[in-house]
Amino acid sequence: MRILIIDDDAAILRGLTRLAASRGYEVVTTSTGYRALQMLVGGSEFHAVVCDMELPDMLGTDIFKQVPEQCKPLFVFYTGAAERVKKILGDVPNKIFSKLDPLAMFEYLKEMEPF
Secondary structure, eight states: OEEEEEOSOHHHHHHHHHHHHHTTOEEEEESOHHHHHHHHHTTOOOSEEEEESBOSSOBHHHHHHHSOGGGOOEEEEEESOHHHHHHHHTTOOSEEEETTOHHHHHHHHHHHOOO
């Protein structure tokens, strides 16, 4: 399964990449929402997207909302400010996880396979 991980914090991106790879996922990463959108809308295929909610150039929900339904993979969001972000999410029908519990994100992805 091919997943895209989006985070502007290089240390978190490296850690999540190692964790995902150790669970058998093919991992592609980016640190900006803009680049993520280029990949998601530009033809790159992903089974799932693991996305930080607060990036310097846009919110994770902005990425989610701009990906056309016909090519939208499963989105899993995480944040250090879960309660505040749950209010922002509103109608986005996907899970939010804490940055403090990355294992829970990948357990959820495993439960959702095949995407």
